[in-house]
Amino acid sequence: MVLFLVAATTASWGFAQSPKATATAPAKIEFNRDIRPILSENCFYCHGQDPNHRKGDLRLDGRADALKGKAFVPGKPLESELVKRVFTTDRTEQMPPPKANRTLTTAQKELLKRWVAEGGEYEAHWAFTAPQRPALPPVKRADWPRTDLDRFVLAKLEAAGLSPSPEADRATLVRRLSLDLLGLPPKPEEVDAFVADTTPDAYERLVERLLKSPHYGERMALPWLDAARYADSNGFQQDGDTFQWVWRDWVVRSLNADLPFDRFSIEQLAGDLLPKPTDDQLIATGFNRNHLLNGEGGAIAEEQRFNILFDRVDTTATTWLGLTLACAQCHDHKYDPLTQRDYYGLMSAFNQVSENGLAGGGPGPKRIAAPFAELPTDENKAWLAAHEAKVKAAETNGQVKEKLELALAAWTTGLTADSNTPDGKPLPANLTAVLRVASDKRSAAQSKELAGGLRTQFETKVWPGIAAKDAAAKVVEDLKKQAEKYRKEEVPRVMVMRDDKPRETFMLERGEYLKPKDKVSFATPAFLPAPPKDAPPNRLGFAQSLFVPEHPLTARVQVNRMWQTFFGAGLVKTAEDFGVQSEVPLHRELLDWMAVEFRARGWSMKQMHRLIVTSATYRQSSRVSRDLLQRDPENTLLARGARFRAPAMVLRDVALAASGLLDARVGGKPVYPYQPDDVWETLAITKERDFTYPASSGPDLYRRSLYTFWRRTIGPANMFDASNRQTCKVRASTTSTPLHALTTLNDPTWAEAARVLAARSLEASAEADARLNFAFRRVLGRKPTANEVPVLRRMLEKQLKFYEADGKAAAQVVAVGAAPKQPQLAVREHAALTAVCLALFNLDEALTRE
Numbered sequence: 001m002v003l004f005l006v007a008a009t010t011a012s013w014g015f016a017q018s019p020k021a022t023a024t025a026p027a028k029i030e031f032n033r034d035i036r037p038i039l040s041e042n043c044f045y046c047h048g049q050d051p052n053h054r055k056g057d058l059r060l061d062g063r064a065d066a067l068k069g070k071a072f073v074p075g076k077p078l079e080s081e082l083v084k085r086v087f088t089t090d091r092t093e094q095m096p097p098p099k100a101n102r103t104l105t106t107a108q109k110e111l112l113k114r115w116v117a118e119g120g121e122y123e124a125h126w127a128f129t130a131p132q133r134p135a136l137p138p139v140k141r142a143d144w145p146r147t148d149l150d151r152f153v154l155a156k157l158e159a160a161g162l163s164p165s166p167e168a169d170r171a172t173l174v175r176r177l178s179l180d181l182l183g184l185p186p187k188p189e190e191v192d193a194f195v196a197d198t199t200p201d202a203y204e205r206l207v208e209r210l211l212k213s214p215h216y217g218e219r220m221a222l223p224w225l226d227a228a229r230y231a232d233s234n235g236f237q238q239d240g241d242t243f244q245w246v247w248r249d250w251v252v253r254s255l256n257a258d259l260p261f262d263r264f265s266i267e268q269l270a271g272d273l274l275p276k277p278t279d280d281q282l283i284a285t286g287f288n289r290n291h292l293l294n295g296e297g298g299a300i301a302e303e304q305r306f307n308i309l310f311d312r313v314d315t316t317a318t319t320w321l322g323l324t325l326a327c328a329q330c331h332d333h334k335y336d337p338l339t340q341r342d343y344y345g346l347m348s349a350f351n352q353v354s355e356n357g358l359a360g361g362g363p364g365p366k367r368i369a370a371p372f373a374e375l376p377t378d379e380n381k382a383w384l385a386a387h388e389a390k391v392k393a394a395e396t397n398g399q400v401k402e403k404l405e406l407a408l409a410a411w412t413t414g415l416t417a418d419s420n421t422p423d424g425k426p427l428p429a430n431l432t433a434v435l436r437v438a439s440d441k442r443s444a445a446q447s448k449e450l451a452g453g454l455r456t457q458f459e460t461k462v463w464p465g466i467a468a469k470d471a472a473a474k475v476v477e478d479l480k481k482q483a484e485k486y487r488k489e490e491v492p493r494v495m496v497m498r499d500d501k502p503r504e505t506f507m508l509e510r511g512e513y514l515k516p517k518d519k520v521s522f523a524t525p526a527f528l529p530a531p532p533k534d535a536p537p538n539r540l541g542f543a544q545s546l547f548v549p550e551h552p553l554t555a556r557v558q559v560n561r562m563w564q565t566f567f568g569a570g571l572v573k574t575a576e577d578f579g580v581q582s583e584v585p586l587h588r589e590l591l592d593w594m595a596v597e598f599r600a601r602g603w604s605m606k607q608m609h610r611l612i613v614t615s616a617t618y619r620q621s622s623r624v625s626r627d628l629l630q631r632d633p634e635n636t637l638l639a640r641g642a643r644f645r646a647p648a649m650v651l652r653d654v655a656l657a658a659s660g661l662l663d664a665r666v667g668g669k670p671v672y673p674y675q676p677d678d679v680w681e682t683l684a685i686t687k688e689r690d691f692t693y694p695a696s697s698g699p700d701l702y703r704r705s706l707y708t709f710w711r712r713t714i715g716p717a718n719m720f721d722a723s724n725r726q727t728c729k730v731r732a733s734t735t736s737t738p739l740h741a742l743t744t745l746n747d748p749t750w751a752e753a754a755r756v757l758a759a760r761s762l763e764a765s766a767e768a769d770a771r772l773n774f775a776f777r778r779v780l781g782r783k784p785t786a787n788e789v790p791v792l793r794r795m796l797e798k799q800l801k802f803y804e805a806d807g808k809a810a811a812q813v814v815a816v817g818a819a820p821k822q823p824q825l826a827v828r829e830h831a832a833l834t835a836v837c838l839a840l841f842n843l844d845e846a847l848t849r850e
Contacts, residue, residue, distance in 0.1 A: 181207075267284035345520045762825055800829065
């Protein structure tokens with residue numbers, strides 16, 4: 001390790017670009033591996049399934065259509081039009097045409113020629129056929145695999161003439177596991193305990209302890225919240241706040257409880273349609289209410305409703321199918337076997353929700369839209385009960401109820417023959433109709449309706465004016481207004497799914513909501529399995545269809561994203577797209593084995609996570625030789641452990657935990673940690689609500705990043721590379737800019753964490769090296785090496801000289817943040833060690849999951 005402040009490097013902070021389509025092929029050509037990538041990248045756009053965009057009435061995405069169009073003659077490349085067109089130098093005949101700005105390499109042309117010579121056989125797209133459990137491959141090093149998945153990895157390594165890397169040292173392993181499973185660093189004593197534990201099952205017991213931690217669900221929720229585009233506000237100009245944190249807490253609880261993935265999914269997609277749904281099953285459906293919600297005055301309700309529908313279909317498809325369906329909103333998909341009719345047939349399942357597409361208004365920052373479930377917390381219930389007692393006491397003391405009843409009787413008597421109120425205002429039509437029926441001829445139901453309706457009309461329209469002139473009554477009315485305001489602002493009303501009366505669904509011309517075409521009914525896309533025979537034709541039926549044994553995508557997509565969590569990249573790197581445009585994974589057999597294993601293990605996410613992290617593949621060292629880096633720069637063969645920058649949310653939590661500032665409470669309302677001044681205020685473009693940032697105080701400042709309030713118009717400023725939470729995102733981007741280092745060097749979160757860690761180090765020992773060792777271990781877990789201690793010591797001495805010469809700067813350093821100050825500590829000494837701690841937080845090793 002080298003001790004210096006780093007911004008980022010391509011090698012350690014990101015991944016190189018994936019190679020393009022295969023240019024060469026061994027012995028026998030395989031269509032999916034060798035030919036489909038060439039055709040998909042260069043031909044399908046104009047010669048695919050979309051009839052409205054097809055050129056020359058020629059399809060190349062299926063063998064029958066290609067032969068019908070005389071694209072090639074099997075076994076006779078020299079007589080095949082396809083071969084002639086790709087080899088010709090005549091620009092008027094050349095394919096792809098010059099204007100397409102696509103050129104085949106010589107190797108790609110030869111591949112196409114060989115393919116035709118071998119018969120021009122096609123294969124179904126690998127991801128659209130149900131995964132089957134492959135046989136375990138034979139390996140030479142039978143002592144290396146710890147799990148069956150290791151055999152697939154080792155077989156590829158041996159075929160490539162490579163060997164796996166040795167196991168990482170134990171300090172690295174415990175830190176890797178803790179960051180991956182909890183999103184938090186291990187404490188030094190936890191590292192020491194694992195390093196000293198030589199029992200054969202020490203690693204497995206460590207894994208079990210971490211899987212049982214309540215913080216496991218918090219870490220595993222992060223990628224799911226990105227997929228669900230979870231945020232705490234609606235977006236758009238008003239960007240009203242919501243109560244969707246109730247759904248976020250449901251996700252954490254469900255992951256901690258290891259809710260099987262099939263139930264986890266069905267309850268989110270259609271929990272409201274289950275028999276006698278519980279509150280938790282209703283909350284789960286908040287997944288499909290985590291969308292943008294427009295509350296602006298000029299918004300057109302039906303247009304916004306369709307925008308929400310499109311978002312639901314696209315989010316659902318990306319999350320569970322690993323497909324990009326948005327193209328089919330306007331036309332048949334250019335590459336995948338998905339028609340526009342398929343798209344709207346699926347959308348029909350989501351088109352029955354009783355919503356109008358707009359956010360609700362009213363005073364205060366909250367903007368939610370029906371349907372929603374009101375779910376008061378214990379704190380809410382206690383407050384409301386205490387407040388109700390105040391209301392009753394005020395009513396009794398001021399004889400308010402008696403006054404109200406007298407006034408109601410007088411008002412009712414004063415109703416005119418034409419059903420107008422004494423002040424001349426008409427009554428609602430339903431009450432007018434009942435009043436016109438003679439009192440002795442009204443049914444019991446009519447009499448009850450009239451009495452209740454008149455009371456409601458009086459209490460809401462008339463009584464407030466009377467009460468305003470009576471001191472005792474005014475007290476009661478004010479208390480009731482306080483309760484109503486509290487309900488709107490404090491009692492969670494999580495937006496959920498709830499189907500209304502059946503609504504017809506039509507295909508839309510170019511996706512325009514004012515241009516309906518053919519009527520469609522619910523159906524899953526034709527190339528995917530239909531729901532079970534007894535499944536209803538709605539969201540529940542669709543959700544159940546995802547888990548029929550023959551479904552080709554659900555299990556593959558999920559285990560691929562699990563792999564992505566633990567290795568930085570999926571076995572299929574395009575986690576959002578398993579379609580024809582995706583690459584054929586090198587480890588396809590491993591992916592299919594894991595998909596089948598996921599089903600066989602009852603869709604248990606924890607069991608799959610355990611399987612992955614206990615594998616020899618996962619436990620490899622991430623150190624890489626120059627030769628291996630050159631041969632496999634992206635670690636596609638998995639000859640070494642994965643090394644990648646930790647997500648921004650995890651980096652912040654690591655700093656808080658290492659310093660001792662972290663508040664580890666699980667669940668609850670969002671919080672408002674440090675943020676640059678006026679970020680919200682500057683972006684506010686409406687005066688309909690107050691956009692002042694309500695900064696938290698006390699322990700709330702130090703809660704995990706999962707609980708940071710996420711405003712859609714401007715996300716947390718220090719969460720670099722995070723999703724904007726406006727659309728579904730299942731693959732994190734990784735960038736390297738100076739802003740990252742500027743954040744971790746200057747943001748109050750890191751500066752305060754360094755100050756507090758320095759204070760703890762000073763209080764831990766009077767000896768300089770011991771203090772440095774304390775801080776080093778809190779940040780990195782391991783002990784510093786003999787070579788690193790002198791470097792740390794020199795850095796501390798240099799910083800001490802600087803702050804001894806500048807007492808004002810020292811005072812500023814030790815005053816950062818709201819955490820209690822330590823006036824008993826020597827200011828210059830404290831500032832110097834703070835600078836060293838800040839450097840530790842910015843080490844490549846601290847920012848990287850090794």
